[in-house]
Amino acid sequence: MIQVRGLTKTYRVPVRPPGLGGALRSLFSREFREVKAVRDLSFSIQPGERVGFLGPNGAGKTTTLKMLSGLLYPTSGELSVAGHVPQSRAPAFLQQITLVMGQKQQLLWDLPARESFELNRAMYGVERAAFRSTLDELVAMLRAEALLDKPVRNLSLGERMKCELIAALVHRPQVLFLDEPTIGLDVEMQVQVRQFVAEHNRETGATVLLTSHYMQDIAALTPRLLIIDQGTLRYDGSLDELSRRVAPERRIVVQQVLPELAGLGFAVTEGRMVATVPAAEANALIQRLLTLAPLVEFGVEVPPLEEVIARVFAEGRA
Amino acid sequence: MIRGFRMEVALALLRVSLLTAMQYRASFMAEILVGGLSAFGVAAPLFLVYARVSELQGWTLDQALLVTGFFLLYNAFVAGLIEPNLGAIVDGVRSGALDYLLIRPVDAQLLLSVRRVAPVAIWELVAGLIVVAVSLGRLGEPSVAAVALAALLFGCGLAATYGLWLMVICTSFWFVRVDNLRFLLGAVSDAGRWPVSVYGRGIRIALTTVIPVALVSSYPAMALLGRLDFSLVGGAVATAVAMLVASRMVLMRALRSYSSASS
Numbered sequence A: 001m002i003q004v005r006g007l008t009k010t011y012r013v014p015v016r017p018p019g020l021g022g023a024l025r026s027l028f029s030r031e032f033r034e035v036k037a038v039r040d041l042s043f044s045i046q047p048g049e050r051v052g053f054l055g056p057n058g059a060g061k062t063t064t065l066k067m068l069s070g071l072l073y074p075t076s077g078e079l080s081v082a083g084h085v086p087q088s089r090a091p092a093f094l095q096q097i098t099l100v101m102g103q104k105q106q107l108l109w110d111l112p113a114r115e116s117f118e119l120n121r122a123m124y125g126v127e128r129a130a131f132r133s134t135l136d137e138l139v140a141m142l143r144a145e146a147l148l149d150k151p152v153r154n155l156s157l158g159e160r161m162k163c164e165l166i167a168a169l170v171h172r173p174q175v176l177f178l179d180e181p182t183i184g185l186d187v188e189m190q191v192q193v194r195q196f197v198a199e200h201n202r203e204t205g206a207t208v209l210l211t212s213h214y215m216q217d218i219a220a221l222t223p224r225l226l227i228i229d230q231g232t233l234r235y236d237g238s239l240d241e242l243s244r245r246v247a248p249e250r251r252i253v254v255q256q257v258l259p260e261l262a263g264l265g266f267a268v269t270e271g272r273m274v275a276t277v278p279a280a281e282a283n284a285l286i287q288r289l290l291t292l293a294p295l296v297e298f299g300v301e302v303p304p305l306e307e308v309i310a311r312v313f314a315e316g317r318a
Numbered sequence B: 001m002i003r004g005f006r007m008e009v010a011l012a013l014l015r016v017s018l019l020t021a022m023q024y025r026a027s028f029m030a031e032i033l034v035g036g037l038s039a040f041g042v043a044a045p046l047f048l049v050y051a052r053v054s055e056l057q058g059w060t061l062d063q064a065l066l067v068t069g070f071f072l073l074y075n076a077f078v079a080g081l082i083e084p085n086l087g088a089i090v091d092g093v094r095s096g097a098l099d100y101l102l103i104r105p106v107d108a109q110l111l112l113s114v115r116r117v118a119p120v121a122i123w124e125l126v127a128g129l130i131v132v133a134v135s136l137g138r139l140g141e142p143s144v145a146a147v148a149l150a151a152l153l154f155g156c157g158l159a160a161t162y163g164l165w166l167m168v169i170c171t172s173f174w175f176v177r178v179d180n181l182r183f184l185l186g187a188v189s190d191a192g193r194w195p196v197s198v199y200g201r202g203i204r205i206a207l208t209t210v211i212p213v214a215l216v217s218s219y220p221a222m223a224l225l226g227r228l229d230f231s232l233v234g235g236a237v238a239t240a241v242a243m244l245v246a247s248r249m250v251l252m253r254a255l256r257s258y259s260s261a262s263s
């Protein structure tokens, strides 16, 4: 569904020397600074996949999504989405995709969201009957009945995002590009948006590429993960695989303090005893733990996601 | 070349822009009131001048009023459609708000050109129609051919004006700040309220070709007065087509280099 090969985007940003003199000079000779936002990115995504695009601010996520949706011309590299070259912006291509940007809005600010939906219906040439049933479906999934007739400016951020999602989906796109759709939302709303995206993907089989810097979005929503940092792809695979590869150790946590465990390498932290060992040795340690204290309550932990990903970035930058 | 144009889309866009304008009822009413006063005020300088002279470069008051009438109609078009839409492009470029327009399967030029209307322009439309009707009433009815010629010239003039504005606005994709250029354009266009023959030769040529405001005011008036024949039509159509084609090319070029604002 999506093929990306050697994708690179370099922005040329005019440099303005400070002050009036500088402004005058820049009228005649404009200097440019190059910002390499995306460098030599390659990946491909199958129809119906849900993929999370993770990276810190400025990593190049938005730039990549904009190129995939045809808004920006790549500096170099090859792109194919739903069988089209995005930057030609052919109507047949645009009919099949949608883009939701958490930090921008497409809804008409002063009018009820319903008007924006109707406008999109006209622009995408959706038949009225099909439009009505799609709308009913989306509204039911998002529990947004009460929101449609209020001016958008009177909606809360979370309510607005629900309407943004509806507006973006009335034409039943095959490919969804979601750029930080949960940004700024409270936890409850984040959960609702995630559930909606998952359910929509199950029902329609559309391909989803979602960017976020919330780990929970990725953990809950996308079986496959692309990690990007400084415009470069650092990882492509599943979350489990990532933990295994980058975090090969396990943490064994005993819920009480037993001094005799010190000999096995356990140390006391916050009223518990913790030992960190390579994953391969975890089982052996547990056996020894159980022979020493058969009734002890314990758990095995994988290091937290944040830590794992921080390590990916550290590796890439080193 | 123009892909995805549908009447349905144009109507839907007009609908939301009208609804938006009416959302703020107080300012809507105030605008309408002020617009009405200023629209009818456009003819005032003319009366001041003709209080002293009875003829200006071969134009009587009634004939000059005809020019003013067309100038008002032209202003209605600029203030009602061109200015709000093309002006919004500049903001869109600066804020990156064009993103959501450019992903629609509809011709970008259509979306950029008719997504807003300023209802206040209705006054200039009304005032223009009244002024044209009154002065024609005093001058006598023109022939059908004269009316057709006037309409054709006026239409070409509007098309050329639109093209010119679009090209000026498109420079915002490269230089981002063009407000001043817009004001300059507005100020120069104001020259159209006087019969073009009051100006010197150089300015006259500029007002018919470079900034084709004479094409929408003086020429249609001259057509109605029977002072022009169809030999002008070729030039007018050529100007309009050239402006439309050139501006479309510039717009497409500009959209290519649009790099939406960060975030």
Ligand SMILES: Nc1ncnc2c1ncn2[C@@H]1O[C@H](COP(=O)(O)OP(=O)(O)O)[C@@H](O)[C@H]1O
Pocket: A011, A012, A013, A035, A036, A037, A055, A056, A057, A058, A059, A060, A061, A062, A063, A064, B259, B260, B261, B262, B263
């Ligand atoms: N329109 C633009 N012009 C110049 N530089 C930009 C523009 N948009 C983004 N950038 C730069 O490109 C890099 C990647 O930005 P972006 O794709 O927005 O990252 P992310 O979405 O991962 O936070 C950043 O360094 C950013 O400053």
Ligand SMILES: [Mg+2]
Pocket: A058, A061, A062, A063, A179, A180, B263
């Ligand atoms: Mg971003």
